[in-house]
Amino acid sequence: MEKRLFEDLIDSAKAKQRTGQSTTWPVSFLLHLVAAMLVVLVPLLASEQLPEPASAVKAFFVEPMAAPAPPPPPPPPAPRAASAPRVAPKPIVQDNTFVAPVEVPQDIKPEEGLDLGVEGGVAGGVEGGVPGGVVGGVVGGLPDAPPPPPQQAVRVGGQIKEPKKLKTVSPIYPDIAKQARVQGVVILEATISPQGKVNDVKVLRGIPLLDQAAVDAVKQWVYTPTLLNGVPVPVIMTVTVNFKLS
Numbered sequence: 001m002e003k004r005l006f007e008d009l010i011d012s013a014k015a016k017q018r019t020g021q022s023t024t025w026p027v028s029f030l031l032h033l034v035a036a037m038l039v040v041l042v043p044l045l046a047s048e049q050l051p052e053p054a055s056a057v058k059a060f061f062v063e064p065m066a067a068p069a070p071p072p073p074p075p076p077p078a079p080r081a082a083s084a085p086r087v088a089p090k091p092i093v094q095d096n097t098f099v100a101p102v103e104v105p106q107d108i109k110p111e112e113g114l115d116l117g118v119e120g121g122v123a124g125g126v127e128g129g130v131p132g133g134v135v136g137g138v139v140g141g142l143p144d145a146p147p148p149p150p151q152q153a154v155r156v157g158g159q160i161k162e163p164k165k166l167k168t169v170s171p172i173y174p175d176i177a178k179q180a181r182v183q184g185v186v187i188l189e190a191t192i193s194p195q196g197k198v199n200d201v202k203v204l205r206g207i208p209l210l211d212q213a214a215v216d217a218v219k220q221w222v223y224t225p226t227l228l229n230g231v232p233v234p235v236i237m238t239v240t241v242n243f244k245l246s
Contacts, residue, residue, distance in 0.1 A: 153191055153234035156226075162237055163192060163223035171217035171241055177209040178245065186214040186241045194232035196223040204238065214241035 156162045177183075184207050191200040201215045218239055225232040 151194070151233055153236050154228065156235050156237040160226065160228070160235060163196065163226045163235065165221060165223055166196065167220070167222035169217050169220040171210075171213040171243065173243060173245075174209055174213055177207075177213075177243070180209065181245060182207060182209045183243050183245045184210065186210055186243065188214060188218055188239050188241065190218055190221075190237055190239050192223050192226070192235050192237065194225055194234055196225050198223075199234070207243070210241075210243045214243075217241060 154160055186203065186207055187205040189202045189204050190198050193199050198219050198221050201218050203211050203215065206214070218241065221239075226235045227233070
């Protein structure tokens with residue numbers, strides 16, 4: 001429409017020139033200017049009356065998320081061990097029933113066929129002895145009990161004092177030792193019984209030609225009993241035998 005209006009103006013101007021009307025160039029310029037303004041302003045005015053285009057609507061498609069896997073089921077509870085049934089204790093029933101005593105006959109006759117002893121008794125028997133006794137019983141009662149086990153000997157020293165010598169036997173000087181002019185001291189270990197007798201003798205430091213003579217002499221020595229807590233006990237002690245040539 002604007003283009004057609006512009007063309008009409010141009011055609012009108014040309015027609016006026018052809019008709020000889022006197023126009024000047026300013027008029028022509030003004031017409032051209034007006035036409036140019038119309039060409040510019042008409043579209044602008046028309047564009048303001050047009051409705052604004054609706055804003056574009058953007059659509060987004062979101063894929064649905066996969067549903068999470070269900071949690072695993074809880075493990076089944078462990079079976080409880082079957083408890084043993086309790087057995088109720090049996091009630092104790094006290095029998096309070098009293099039984100009447102049985103009457104014992106005063107006269108008891110011996111049964112026939114029983115051996116009640118030896119007719120006329122046994123030599124050395126006791127008058128009024130027990131019926132049914134054994135013929136040939138032990139005279140004097142039961143035999144003696146076996147002796148107690150031997151006590152362990154304790155060594156002299158500390159609270160165990162050395163017993164006193166009651167009997168001393170001098171050693172016999174061997175002739176061979178005299179001829180060899182051998183003399184000296186023999187040291188022995190003697191074990192003394194609870195009764196004070198020498199039971200055992202060992203040589204601790206000796207002289208070959210004099211040892212046996214020393215042992216034979218010490219075995220004949222006698223001591224007082226050694227008491228421990230008021231009880232006689234065997235003891236071990238060291239003794240010496242001196243051999244000296246005259």
